[in-house]
Amino acid sequence: MSMPLEGSHFELWSNVQALPESYVFPPERRPGTDEILASKDIPIIDLEGIDGPRRFEIVQHIMKPSQNCGLFQVINHGVSRDLTDQTMRNFQEFFTLPAELKARFYSNDLNSSCRLYTSTLNYEKEDTHYWRDNLTHRCHPLEDHIDHWPENPPDYRNVVGKYSIEARKFLLTMLELIGEGMGLETGYFEGELSKTQLVSVNHHIPCPDPSLTLGMPEHCDPNLISMLQQGDVCGLQVLKDGRWIGIAPLRDTFVVIPSLQLRVISNGKLASAVHRVVTNSKVSRTTIGIFLTPSNDIEIRPADGLHGSLTPMYRGYTYKELFSRFTGNDCDAEKALGCFKL
Numbered sequence: 001m002s003m004p005l006e007g008s009h010f011e012l013w014s015n016v017q018a019l020p021e022s023y024v025f026p027p028e029r030r031p032g033t034d035e036i037l038a039s040k041d042i043p044i045i046d047l048e049g050i051d052g053p054r055r056f057e058i059v060q061h062i063m064k065p066s067q068n069c070g071l072f073q074v075i076n077h078g079v080s081r082d083l084t085d086q087t088m089r090n091f092q093e094f095f096t097l098p099a100e101l102k103a104r105f106y107s108n109d110l111n112s113s114c115r116l117y118t119s120t121l122n123y124e125k126e127d128t129h130y131w132r133d134n135l136t137h138r139c140h141p142l143e144d145h146i147d148h149w150p151e152n153p154p155d156y157r158n159v160v161g162k163y164s165i166e167a168r169k170f171l172l173t174m175l176e177l178i179g180e181g182m183g184l185e186t187g188y189f190e191g192e193l194s195k196t197q198l199v200s201v202n203h204h205i206p207c208p209d210p211s212l213t214l215g216m217p218e219h220c221d222p223n224l225i226s227m228l229q230q231g232d233v234c235g236l237q238v239l240k241d242g243r244w245i246g247i248a249p250l251r252d253t254f255v256v257i258p259s260l261q262l263r264v265i266s267n268g269k270l271a272s273a274v275h276r277v278v279t280n281s282k283v284s285r286t287t288i289g290i291f292l293t294p295s296n297d298i299e300i301r302p303a304d305g306l307h308g309s310l311t312p313m314y315r316g317y318t319y320k321e322l323f324s325r326f327t328g329n330d331c332d333a334e335k336a337l338g339c340f341k342l
């Protein structure tokens with residue numbers, strides 16, 4: 001049996017009494033003790049009637065927040081409560097398995113098909129660690145990846161497999177609607193632009209001092225589009241007009257973030273949320289992320305045929321190039337994208 005990665009704090013975490021020094025952020029990066037209120041202003045898009053006369057109105061609703069704080073919530077998304085609950089339960093159970101059963105997934109290797117790690121992939125080099133464990137694996141096409149997934153809990157592959165398919169359908173629908181809002185032809189985002197699909201699950205155990213550390217840093221998602229299924233524990237915050245606001249988890253609701261590649265393809269028309277995750281001292285928090293990403297070698301650039309006049313803001317590049325800039329800039333997607341601005 002392989003041992004946990006050297007430097008992994010999984011074992012330490014289960015007994016932790018005080019926040020280890022390596023998780024304490026410098027004062028200017030700490031979330032502090034100010035209460036951050038959950039906002040009631042984060043738009044909620046209702047997809048009910050999407051194939052009927054409401055479609056145009058729904059597209060307009062989606063385009064508005066996409067151009068504002070770069071994040072919105074969706075109800076009547078088409079994925080059943082039964083499946084979302086079962087999926088959440090499987091991930092929660094996975095993270096609470098004994099360390100020996102998870103040991104074979106511990107990896108910081110970006111190319112490993114299923115990886116479990118603490119903080120970030122840059123654990124060895126980073127100045128401060130984040131208070132999280134993460135499980136990430138590929139999920140499309142399912143048959144290419146499912147054999148690399150955990151087999152424990154026993155339902156994991158079956159349930160997460162179904163969820164991956166439904167989540168993909170949902171995200172492709174969101175892309176279709178966004179494409180319509182931008183004036184692009186049907187199916188614009190299908191194929192290479194949305195080929196890679198990752199499931200990325202964050203798990204944070206109760207933190208001894210949430211004021212000193214973060215569950216995830218302030219960041220923009222580098223991919224094409226992201227969805228989050230939050231459990232029932234707060235933690236996600238978004239930067240809006242220079243202030244952090246909380247996105248309280250709502251039952252049966254997905255959070256959608258049009259990510260950086262959508263910003264480029266829309267030539268800056270869409271915003272991508274700057275967001276972060278704070279911890280809490282009382283309960284564990286688990287959040288499911290599904291990310292669609294372009295395949296490595298496809299060219300990404302502002303789309304032809306966008307509504308409105310067009311002086312391209314970005315030069316064409318491949319996702320591989322972008323991602324290498326991303327990892328070379330401490331996972332700062334904004335900086336990475338800066339390399340391709342015209």
Ligand SMILES: O=C(O)CCC(=O)C(=O)O
Nearest residue numbers: 200202221236277287289
């Ligand atoms: O855990 C969350 O709520 C957010 C996760 C996230 O932002 C990410 O994985 O990129």
Ligand SMILES: [Fe+2]
Nearest residue numbers: 219220221275
């Ligand atoms: Fe994110």
